[in-house]
Amino acid sequence: MREKGIMNTAKSALRRQNKAQRLERVGKLARGKFVSPNNVPQVLKRIIESGDILCLEGDNQKQADFLANQLATLNRKDLHDIHLVMSCITLPAHIQLFQKGMIRQVDFCYAGPQGTAVADLVKAKKFPVGAIHTYNELYARYYMDLTPRVALIAAAQADRKGNLFLAANTEDTPAIVEPTAFSDGIVFAQVNEIVDRLPRIDIPADQVDLVVEAPYPMHLQALFTRDPAAITDVQVLMAMVALRGIYEKYEVQSLNHGVGFNTAAIELLLPTYGERLGLKGKICKYWMVNPLPTMIPAIESGWVESVFAVGGEVGMERYTAAHSDVFFTGRDGSFHSNRAMGQLAGHYAIDMFIGASLQIDINGNSSTVSKNRITGFGGAPNMGCQPTGRRHPSKAWLKVGAEANPGPGALPGRKLVVQMVETFQSGRVPTFVERLDAQDPSIRKALHGVAPVMIYGDDVTHIVTEEGIANLAACRSIAERQAAIRAVAGYTPVGLKRKKRETEELRRRGIVQLPEDVGVRPSEASRSLLAAQDIKGLVRWSNGLYDPPPQFVDW
Amino acid sequence: MTRGPLFHEQTARQRIAALVDPGSFGELLPPPERITSPYLAQLGIPVSFDDGVVIGRAKLGGKKIYIAAQVGQFVGGAVGEIHGAKLTGLFKAAARDRAPCVLLIESGGVRLHEGSAGEIAIAETMRAIFECRAKKVATIAVIGSDIGAYGGMGILSTCCDFRVMSEHGRLGISGPIVIEKWMGKKAYDSSNRALVWKTSGGKTKYLLGDADALVHDDAGAIRDAVAKLLGRSSAVTLKSVKARQKELEKRLKRFGATTDPNDVWKGMGVRDVAAASLASGPEFAAMTRRGK
Numbered sequence: 001m002r003e004k005g006i007m008n009t010a011k012s013a014l015r016r017q018n019k020a021q022r023l024e025r026v027g028k029l030a031r032g033k034f035v036s037p038n039n040v041p042q043v044l045k046r047i048i049e050s051g052d053i054l055c056l057e058g059d060n061q062k063q064a065d066f067l068a069n070q071l072a073t074l075n076r077k078d079l080h081d082i083h084l085v086m087s088c089i090t091l092p093a094h095i096q097l098f099q100k101g102m103i104r105q106v107d108f109c110y111a112g113p114q115g116t117a118v119a120d121l122v123k124a125k126k127f128p129v130g131a132i133h134t135y136n137e138l139y140a141r142y143y144m145d146l147t148p149r150v151a152l153i154a155a156a157q158a159d160r161k162g163n164l165f166l167a168a169n170t171e172d173t174p175a176i177v178e179p180t181a182f183s184d185g186i187v188f189a190q191v192n193e194i195v196d197r198l199p200r201i202d203i204p205a206d207q208v209d210l211v212v213e214a215p216y217p218m219h220l221q222a223l224f225t226r227d228p229a230a231i232t233d234v235q236v237l238m239a240m241v242a243l244r245g246i247y248e249k250y251e252v253q254s255l256n257h258g259v260g261f262n263t264a265a266i267e268l269l270l271p272t273y274g275e276r277l278g279l280k281g282k283i284c285k286y287w288m289v290n291p292l293p294t295m296i297p298a299i300e301s302g303w304v305e306s307v308f309a310v311g312g313e314v315g316m317e318r319y320t321a322a323h324s325d326v327f328f329t330g331r332d333g334s335f336h337s338n339r340a341m342g343q344l345a346g347h348y349a350i351d352m353f354i355g356a357s358l359q360i361d362i363n364g365n366s367s368t369v370s371k372n373r374i375t376g377f378g379g380a381p382n383m384g385c386q387p388t389g390r391r392h393p394s395k396a397w398l399k400v401g402a403e404a405n406p407g408p409g410a411l412p413g414r415k416l417v418v419q420m421v422e423t424f425q426s427g428r429v430p431t432f433v434e435r436l437d438a439q440d441p442s443i444r445k446a447l448h449g450v451a452p453v454m455i456y457g458d459d460v461t462h463i464v465t466e467e468g469i470a471n472l473a474a475c476r477s478i479a480e481r482q483a484a485i486r487a488v489a490g491y492t493p494v495g496l497k498r499k500k501r502e503t504e505e506l507r508r509r510g511i512v513q514l515p516e517d518v519g520v521r522p523s524e525a526s527r528s529l530l531a532a533q534d535i536k537g538l539v540r541w542s543n544g545l546y547d548p549p550p551q552f553v554d555w
Numbered sequence: 556m557t558r559g560p561l562f563h564e565q566t567a568r569q570r571i572a573a574l575v576d577p578g579s580f581g582e583l584l585p586p587p588e589r590i591t592s593p594y595l596a597q598l599g600i601p602v603s604f605d606d607g608v609v610i611g612r613a614k615l616g617g618k619k620i621y622i623a624a625q626v627g628q629f630v631g632g633a634v635g636e637i638h639g640a641k642l643t644g645l646f647k648a649a650a651r652d653r654a655p656c657v658l659l660i661e662s663g664g665v666r667l668h669e670g671s672a673g674e675i676a677i678a679e680t681m682r683a684i685f686e687c688r689a690k691k692v693a694t695i696a697v698i699g700s701d702i703g704a705y706g707g708m709g710i711l712s713t714c715c716d717f718r719v720m721s722e723h724g725r726l727g728i729s730g731p732i733v734i735e736k737w738m739g740k741k742a743y744d745s746s747n748r749a750l751v752w753k754t755s756g757g758k759t760k761y762l763l764g765d766a767d768a769l770v771h772d773d774a775g776a777i778r779d780a781v782a783k784l785l786g787r788s789s790a791v792t793l794k795s796v797k798a799r800q801k802e803l804e805k806r807l808k809r810f811g812a813t814t815d816p817n818d819v820w821k822g823m824g825v826r827d828v829a830a831a832s833l834a835s836g837p838e839f840a841a842m843t844r845r846g847k
Contacts, residue, residue, distance in 0.1 A: 527561075527564065528559055528560050528561075539833060544833065550747070550749065551746070551748070552748075553748060553749045554748035554749055554751070554752045554756075555722075555749060555752055555756075555833065
């Protein structure tokens, strides 16, 4: 028993008292938990205090855009010194907060659509960035040193008690709400509609303080729709090479695909070329990807056992609901996603991550950042890395591990981390460079000395280009790795520096493989191998269950 | 599920090779002759050794034909003086030899850089087409490319005896962007692809009787459709023009005030618009009772 009367200097329940004061200030501006849209700016002024850590839900696809737009109507004299934490800087409203000087520090993951605006803010010294994170890294910090005082989030529906239904795009919401709600922070949700009965409860009312029915539905980006009509013959060639030289060779069972056309080509080759190679049932069974429309033919052909997703995809609602054996669905039958858990799966539980990049240097480091466009990371580095905490084996993991020839103090296995790129980007910009733009001193300085490298060369096991495959895992020295990269870098300045003898030696050892070395005839690479040639083809494969967004419909 | 290459993705020379009897194509004024546009050269714009159109003789099912294919990759298949002269000459040769003439269209119309010369060339080609028809030499336009048949080439295609279209093909006078520019985005949003294809795409044109066949996006299917039409032609007479005018007046009266192209489909007897939209060309042709 503690003695009475001793001064206790430890923190006790000040935060709880502070939260009560904030909600008290809201007073009659809310009826219970419910705020009318007109009162939102006033309510925001009363629940947020200058100096707060504020989390604004801006995900890869879903945006709390109404709340963000209302926040952007406030000024520096209303709110200042805000420490903004958010996954994705996506909306013009997000940029306005910086322009108005309301932000003291920002910690985020990704700024795709606002990449140019962010680069401009950096140049104008109006972007006080703490760090650029990967998704799970930032969520983890929500539980440590970046716990939000207030979180402005987005949900599909609320009931009269304030329970929330998140529909297909759960994305980051649980990862934001839990640390906020369980630390006496305030959770304010915008919802598309308030209903009497929710299809299912994703966030209990208990963790929600305020709700507004937004006058317009939340912004939702169709980010993962790739029109098969835009896939080129070269991409088909690369897909064939990857299928034979990596998927088949390592018997890849569980995987993540990026969102590019290269991997879309692979998905569309499974039911045709893959079937012909007799790979069905042997590869590509467990997926951690969003419900990609280009996966429909493979799913319909029985290739796919399961798909867990970090987010939804516009138009795939009816299709996913009808395929609950493949997709994770709620009791109501509709699709469920969770970015934190999906990223965790992509970190620990997949044989292979395969994605593209804008720039790769001679050491295999890659980045999507340029001086004029700062995009950040998102989730790719969570998956495109070697998780040294992994302990469970798989066939692919052990096989790459053996090729990498681990030393006595190293993991026996490796995750396949594959970069699949054409040697040139559009506009004849070379993908392969001696030095990444991300290494620019001004960018490094803004990021406190850390160059924004997406995937580190040490983590990459393979690079696939239209020239062939470079097996970096099997390289025995940095010099060898650089030679292997030059060997597949084609006619870029990096590629032109290759030495014929070195390339031949690497080829002899199987470290560099040309298409014919993995049994692919380039003359056979043709779009006609794709299971669907256009979006309409996907709709037909789905038996009419896929509803593509209007910008993709031409019928 | 593997299919052959799609017609709309093929190049002009690939299209001809896939359409005619193997090895039968003999190109006239081929690229080595370097007959290029003098106007583009003056403007410092790159020229093409075929001026954007491939013409020649070939056989289709053993029957002699003349055939032309426009090259959409070169200034959008637009018609300049040389390009147009090649087409005129081809139809004149067809009339002279009484051999059917097939025109694979991929063009937005006249080349702006040589406007008057292009306009005149298209008018001369039309006259050569009428010469063919007067001699009952079949003239067939195939519209199934990315660019479609717009402007002067849209008009020219309607001078031919027949139009074979794929669902992918589009036929019109003003292109979508031009319409939007003059009528406003509210009246016609050119980025609304569904609207563009519902107003000028193969299905709608077939439904209204502007296209005579609606086939798969595939050279084999197009060849079969063309082969059936080779022996049929009719002269353009005052009577036939007046009859066509009456039809168009009737159509205008019926649909002139309609703002939703789906209503045109319904008016033409399409019961399930969603299913018809999703159907392939031949499926669509089978499920609709085509109006004339």
